[in-house]
Amino acid sequence: xxxxxxxxxxxxxxxxxxxxxxxxxxxxxxxxxxxxxxxxxxxxxxxxxxxxxxxxxxxxxxxxxxxxxxxxxxxxxxxxxxxxxxxxxxxxxxxxxxxxxxxxxxxxxxxxxxxxx
Amino acid sequence: xxxxxxxxxxxxxxxxxxxxxxxxxxxxxxxxxxxxxxxxxxxxxxxxxxxxxxxxxxxxxxxxxxxxxxxxxxxxxxxxxxxxxxxxxxxxxxxxxxxxxxxxxxxxxxxxxx
Numbered sequence: 001x002x003x004x005x006x007x008x009x010x011x012x013x014x015x016x017x018x019x020x021x022x023x024x025x026x027x028x029x030x031x032x033x034x035x036x037x038x039x040x041x042x043x044x045x046x047x048x049x050x051x052x053x054x055x056x057x058x059x060x061x062x063x064x065x066x067x068x069x070x071x072x073x074x075x076x077x078x079x080x081x082x083x084x085x086x087x088x089x090x091x092x093x094x095x096x097x098x099x100x101x102x103x104x105x106x107x108x109x110x111x112x113x114x115x116x117x
Numbered sequence: 118x119x120x121x122x123x124x125x126x127x128x129x130x131x132x133x134x135x136x137x138x139x140x141x142x143x144x145x146x147x148x149x150x151x152x153x154x155x156x157x158x159x160x161x162x163x164x165x166x167x168x169x170x171x172x173x174x175x176x177x178x179x180x181x182x183x184x185x186x187x188x189x190x191x192x193x194x195x196x197x198x199x200x201x202x203x204x205x206x207x208x209x210x211x212x213x214x215x216x217x218x219x220x221x222x223x224x225x226x227x228x229x230x231x
Binding site: 036 | 152154161162163164167176178179212217218219220221222223224
């Protein structure tokens, strides 16, 4: 089982909201981690969107629109990236990441491909 | 403006070696922890290695430990990745990135094939 699992794809209409989940493997408590989110468009490197641990410990990437926001679903042991007011330019792959302290390694999620229909 | 420019990629035979470089500018490189991250064709992101600003702390992914060596030269604002005993599964675009991935280079393609 992957450390961080993301749905492989998600489709939504322009103007709608999209909630991307990043589920941590059982035994890894989402509450203690900062979750980092990245957007990657075809042929380009990833771009940092934001990080979220709590409402008092969060950071928006430079120039990243406020319609991208982070949260957590503790009951589901998951980090969430919410994209409000979807635009065609939001079509991309999205990755989450954590610093996994117990293994001294960064771990990326499996990635979600977002399609704006 | 932060700039990270990777170089050194190319085609190499299995078992061969390659040294990647990353030239940094637009920020205080000597104060910045750095990483190498790779992406195999059509696949997701995989963290490869981390080095602290002073080179005191270094970490590797299990998949490359013992074969790859990360290093830096703060006087030259440069990050390196020495890759030995290369395998087909090391084929990927290699990105250098500032800590926590706040900035990324454009990447350099490494192809391991006979």
